[in-house]
Amino acid sequence: MEFTGSSYDGEYYNGRMEGKGEYTFPTGTKYIGEMKDGVFHGKGVLYFPNGSKYEGTWEEGLSKQGSYTFADGLRYQEKNWDFCVGNDRQFYSERCNGLKPAGESQLTDLDPSRVIPEGCYDCRDGFYNPKTRVISNYKYNFLRNADDEEHEWIVRTCRKSWDEVVGHRREKQN
Structure with a gap:
């Protein structure tokens, strides 16, 4: 790991990452969850440097099921997604807090x-x-x-x- 810039703090079994742990990538992305035989396995969360996260269930290093939440709290929905489609140009914070009065623009x-x-x-x-x-x-x-x-x-x-x-x-x- 020292050669890739990654780090791991957690349980080991037979010299391999296994059990609960925290794996940090060189990009700052962090996985906190269960490991088995050196890979993500079981329940875990990927935390991204921009504040977003992916909560999922992993099998042998592959995500089998999960949900993504953007940094602003918006949860991605695979079906019936009605945000940022067609002519809807609202920001998520505007959907949560309402639009500003006429003449006051929200740029981001x-x-x-x-x-x-x-x-x-x-x-x-x-x-x-x-x-x-x-x-x-x-x-x-x-x-x-x-x-x-x-x-x-x-x-x-x-x-x-x-x-x-x-x-x-x-x-x-x-």
Whole structure:
């Protein structure tokens, strides 16, 4: 494990991870639950660095059944999912707490929204600077370099800081 950057704190049997334990991946994702013969086996929860989690039942390292909960508390439903479909553009927090009054916009599910550094994009796990192609976390620590595919996706879909004029601009009167 020391070669992969992972760690394990828990019970062992015959030198293998077995029983209850906590396995931490190098990404910060953590599994807390039952192990058998060195793999996830039984009930356990995967906790992701962004605050989301997956609770499941595992057999020989494979999830057989489970449920995913987003960081904001929204539980994913495989059937009858009515969130973010069609013309529904509400954030989950708006569904839970109601819409703001007319004239008060909610830009993200996080309210108030994060302030984005000039020229950057908010890509959910941090800020992306398209000039340097670097993604930094919200404490401005390096996370990764974006490849071409991620760069295109961020520029196309993520919220950008207001460093350019948008909307109607009134012409000066002489």
